[in-house]
Amino acid sequence: MKSLAELQAIRDKMKNKVGLREDSEGATRVVVGMATCGIAAGARPVLAQFTEEISKRGLTNVTVTQTGCIGICQYEPVVEVFEPGKEKVTYVKMTPEKAVRVVNDHLVNSNVVREYTIGANAEE
Amino acid sequence: MFRSHVLVCGGTGCTSSGSEAILSALQAELGKKGLTEEVKVIKTGCFGLCALGPIMIVYPEGSFYSMVKPEDIPEIVEEHLLKGRIVKRLLYQETVEGDDVKSLNETQFYKKQLRVALRNCGVINPENIDEYIAFEGYEALGKCLTEYTPDQVIQIVKDSGLRGRGGGGFPTGVKWSLARANDADQKYVCCNADEGDPGAFMDRSILEGDPHALIEAMAIAGYAIGATQGYIYVRAEYPIAVKRLEIAIGQARDYGLLGKNIFDSGFDFDLDIRLGAGAFVCGEETALMTSIEGHRGEPRPRPPFPAQKGLFGKPTILNNVETYANIPQIILKGADWFASMGTEKSKGTKVFALGGKIHNTGLVEIPMGTTLREIVEEIGGGIPNGKKFKAAQTGGPSGGCIPASLIDTPIDYDNLIKIGSMMGSGGLIVMDEDTCMVDIAKFFLEFTVDESCGKCTPCRIGTKRLLELLTKITHGQGEMEDIDRLEELCYYIKENSLCGLGQTAPNPVLSTLRYFRNEYEAHINEKKCPAGVCKSLLSFEILPEKCKGCTLCAKICPAGAITGTVKQPHVIDKAKCVKCGACIEKCRFGAIVKK
Numbered sequence: 001m002k003s004l005a006e007l008q009a010i011r012d013k014m015k016n017k018v019g020l021r022e023d024s025e026g027a028t029r030v031v032v033g034m035a036t037c038g039i040a041a042g043a044r045p046v047l048a049q050f051t052e053e054i055s056k057r058g059l060t061n062v063t064v065t066q067t068g069c070i071g072i073c074q075y076e077p078v079v080e081v082f083e084p085g086k087e088k089v090t091y092v093k094m095t096p097e098k099a100v101r102v103v104n105d106h107l108v109n110s111n112v113v114r115e116y117t118i119g120a121n122a123e124e
Numbered sequence: 125m126f127r128s129h130v131l132v133c134g135g136t137g138c139t140s141s142g143s144e145a146i147l148s149a150l151q152a153e154l155g156k157k158g159l160t161e162e163v164k165v166i167k168t169g170c171f172g173l174c175a176l177g178p179i180m181i182v183y184p185e186g187s188f189y190s191m192v193k194p195e196d197i198p199e200i201v202e203e204h205l206l207k208g209r210i211v212k213r214l215l216y217q218e219t220v221e222g223d224d225v226k227s228l229n230e231t232q233f234y235k236k237q238l239r240v241a242l243r244n245c246g247v248i249n250p251e252n253i254d255e256y257i258a259f260e261g262y263e264a265l266g267k268c269l270t271e272y273t274p275d276q277v278i279q280i281v282k283d284s285g286l287r288g289r290g291g292g293g294f295p296t297g298v299k300w301s302l303a304r305a306n307d308a309d310q311k312y313v314c315c316n317a318d319e320g321d322p323g324a325f326m327d328r329s330i331l332e333g334d335p336h337a338l339i340e341a342m343a344i345a346g347y348a349i350g351a352t353q354g355y356i357y358v359r360a361e362y363p364i365a366v367k368r369l370e371i372a373i374g375q376a377r378d379y380g381l382l383g384k385n386i387f388d389s390g391f392d393f394d395l396d397i398r399l400g401a402g403a404f405v406c407g408e409e410t411a412l413m414t415s416i417e418g419h420r421g422e423p424r425p426r427p428p429f430p431a432q433k434g435l436f437g438k439p440t441i442l443n444n445v446e447t448y449a450n451i452p453q454i455i456l457k458g459a460d461w462f463a464s465m466g467t468e469k470s471k472g473t474k475v476f477a478l479g480g481k482i483h484n485t486g487l488v489e490i491p492m493g494t495t496l497r498e499i500v501e502e503i504g505g506g507i508p509n510g511k512k513f514k515a516a517q518t519g520g521p522s523g524g525c526i527p528a529s530l531i532d533t534p535i536d537y538d539n540l541i542k543i544g545s546m547m548g549s550g551g552l553i554v555m556d557e558d559t560c561m562v563d564i565a566k567f568f569l570e571f572t573v574d575e576s577c578g579k580c581t582p583c584r585i586g587t588k589r590l591l592e593l594l595t596k597i598t599h600g601q602g603e604m605e606d607i608d609r610l611e612e613l614c615y616y617i618k619e620n621s622l623c624g625l626g627q628t629a630p631n632p633v634l635s636t637l638r639y640f641r642n643e644y645e646a647h648i649n650e651k652k653c654p655a656g657v658c659k660s661l662l663s664f665e666i667l668p669e670k671c672k673g674c675t676l677c678a679k680i681c682p683a684g685a686i687t688g689t690v691k692q693p694h695v696i697d698k699a700k701c702v703k704c705g706a707c708i709e710k711c712r713f714g715a716i717v718k719k
Contacts, residue, residue: 001380002388004266007257014258020129020183021247027184034207047127048162055125063184064127066208 019060026084028062028107030054033078035069041076042095049096050079053103062107075118081106090118126164128205129183133246135170135332136325136364137486138177142194143167146178149197154205163205169333171246172487173233176216181228181246188228190216233484236503238465240473241289241326241449242489245333250368253375256336262381264455265340268347269389277348278304281451283459285471290316290407290444291522291548292624293470293537299441302431303349306439311351313342314435314442316412317358317365320404321520322571324551326475327445329487331358331365334449335372339395341448343382344455346393349441353394357412360399369397404521404575408623409442411577422579423623444549446475466492470536478504480553481511493534496526500554511556515639519548521568521575522628524635525561544635546628560657561640562647566594568632576625583626586617590633598658602648611637659703662718668693670715677707677716 001007032038032047043066050064070078075092079102082088089112091102098116105111114120132138132147147167154160171179176190182200187210189200196214203209212220218231228234239245248255256262268277282297303311315338319327331338342354358366373395376382384392398416405411406421413435415421434440450472454462463471470492476499479485483505490499496516500506507513515525518535524545526533533539537547555564569591578584593610596602614630621627637644646652653661666677666686671693678686678694685701688694696707696716708716 001262001266001386004263004270004387007262007266010254010257011260011263014254017125018129018248018255018258020126021131031208051125051127051162065184066127066206068207068209 029082030064031080032066033070034066037073038076043077045096046077046094046099049099053100091116092118092121128163130165131168131181133171133179134167137174141177143178145194146192149194153197153201166249169245169250170329174486175484188216188219189214232502237489238473238491239489240453241446241475245329250333250335251371261336262340264452265343266387268344269387269391274348280459284454284462289446300348303439303441308439310438311349312435312440313345313351313354315356316442316444317356318400318407320407321549321551323479323553324477324549326477326550328362328365330445330449332368335369337449339376341451343393344451347391352392355396355398355416357398357400359402361402405577405625422577467536469538476550476552478552481507481556482554492536495532495534497531507556514557515555517553519546520551521571523548524631527639544638558655560653560655561636561643562598563657565632565636572629580622582617582620587629597647599660600651656718662703664696664701664718666694667715670713672713676710680706680710
């Protein structure tokens with residue numbers, strides 16, 4: 001160890017690996033429906049893609065959790081995004097590719113991806 | 125990247141209640157469900173609430189599962205980790221409120237705590253240096269080496285008001301400046317991890333849960349006083365602590381945080397571990413250094429003090445594990461931050477090992493000045509079985525007891541000494557009304573008689589005579605003059621012993637005499653043990669009007685002292701009775717009493 005910068009580099013690298021263990025209040029929650037219907041429709045790769053992409057983007061204030069059946073099985077995989085102080089956004093028929101876009105557009109740039117939401121899909 | 129972290133306590137407390145089995149069951153179950161890439165399992169240090177072990181915390185939710193059994197694991201994995209439904213039934217019940225799950229920091233046990241020395245225990249994986257670095261680890265060392273002069277470091281420690289956490293309470297900064305002022309070709313930094321007080325285990329928990337904090341602090345101390353070599357003297361009875369320290373030292377060397385030219389500052393420092401064989405006297409600083417030198421662990425007279433002539437005759441500083449654990453935070457957050465906690469003369473926090481007759485046994489870290497009442501009634505959750513608080517013992521065999529009348533005393537170094545006890549390393553044993561104070565004094569004297577190294581006469585022979593007097597009293601053969609003899613001998617031993625062990629050994633006797641003299645007198649004059657503990661003064665009797673003649677007591681009695689016919693009141697033959705109390709436990713009618 002030759003400098004504080006070197007130490008800082010390790011710290012930065014580790015930060016989003018352990019950030020999960022800090023108080024998650026005020027964090028944005030990404031909740032993936034993981035009941036039998038969700039898993040059968042492919043929720044697992046979606047969940048994995050979310051964690052992967054959030055890590056890649058270095059988002060520390062976002063947690064990814066799973067939940068049971070939301071009751072709209074025909075729209076699975078379903079992903080809900082809860083941001084403090086904002087209305088819940090429900091994305092449906094998710095795929096890993098869509099997950100990447102939700103992270104980039106919604107979580108990073110705060111632009112809800114309307115075409116993936118339940119509202120847009122129900123109109124079809 | 126993992127979406128969930130499961131922290132399982134790997135401290136000694138939870139290991140002995142079976143956390144290893146939990147870990148392997150968890151790994152197996154996660155494998156079965158294909159979750160190993162998503163859920164990370166981390167073995168951490170102690171969470172403090174040892175009474176409820178094995179403990180497991182699941183993040184990001186922060187769900188606190190207590191008393192986890194291997195057969196609970198499939199349900200937790202299936203429900204919580206796979207489907208995201210917290211298994212409320214298995215949570216620490218204090219965190220469950222109707223349909224809501226409260227944060228751990230809102231529970232009685234954690235609410236009043238303030239974790240400085242224990243900050244990383246139960247948070248990081250102690251066997252992974254990167255996790256320590258993620259929580260600001262080694263930044264204090266880097267800051268000292270690149271921004272501060274050794275004198276500035278010492279000034280910060282002085283200004284913080286930090287005092288030795290091992291018992292003496294000597295100002296740490298002053299100790300360091302004394303060692304710095306002495307010129308020598310070689311100086312040493314030592315750590316006293318020979319935690320010997322019965323019931324104290326905060327140092328072990330720090331070593332097990334956050335070993336890098338100690339390494340970092342010792343390197344800072346080395347820089348401050350001008351030492352290049354350090355020794356950690358840890359007892360061999362702490363195998364998990366020793367193993368994690370070895371791993372941590374190896375990792376620190378690999379990263380160049382120990383060794384030559386650390387942070388390119390020209391400062392060299394390395395550490396070695398020395399194992400103690402478990403003698404209590406080796407916690408005394410001069411005996412500890414004698415032991416590191418390879419000799420029999422016996423104390424030597426002071427002066428010269430270690431800061432002048434310590435290990436191998438060179439200037440040495442010796443601090444306790446908990447003292448060191450505070451140092452990195454003081455450097456990072458500043459002396460003012462540390463000095464803002466605590467009381468006027470005792471700054472910061474203190475870790476206590478809560479034990480004895482209390483609900484939440486375990487480790488608690490609280491600001492100095494917290495009252496005993498808050499510790500016992502709020503954090504500790506009170507006394508089991510509706511019994512009354514009688515006294516608390518602090519400072520182990522060197523300390524004394526705090527009676528119920530002083531329960532509102534704010535706890536700090538000076539207050540404890542004023543009431544005839546001492547901080548010690550922080551063991552806090554709670555006693556209820558069923559505890560005999562003469563018996564407690566005897567218990568601690570038995571310990572010191574065993575542990576006296578024998579070098580000086582007052583301690584070797586004096587403590588033995590004290591124990592004999594106490595034994596005589598508890599056997600109902602005491603006379604009133606014995607109390608005077610006890611007191612006189614106590615003062616003699618205190619005045620004349622060579623080291624701290626002997627000088628403090630009479631404290632348990634003196635403080636019980638001070639607050640519970642009436643119990644001594646009852647043993648002597650009335651030949652009675654008011655708490656019903658001292659066997660020689662008890663007799664067991666069956667109340668004929670309550671006895672239903674069920675014969676259970678006669679069957680259970682190991683001495684065959686109970687006789688009687690079915691459905692007729694039984695009797696105890698007092699000549700045969702060994703006073704074990706087995707019959708009282710078994711009797712369903714409350715017909716057996718001890719008097």
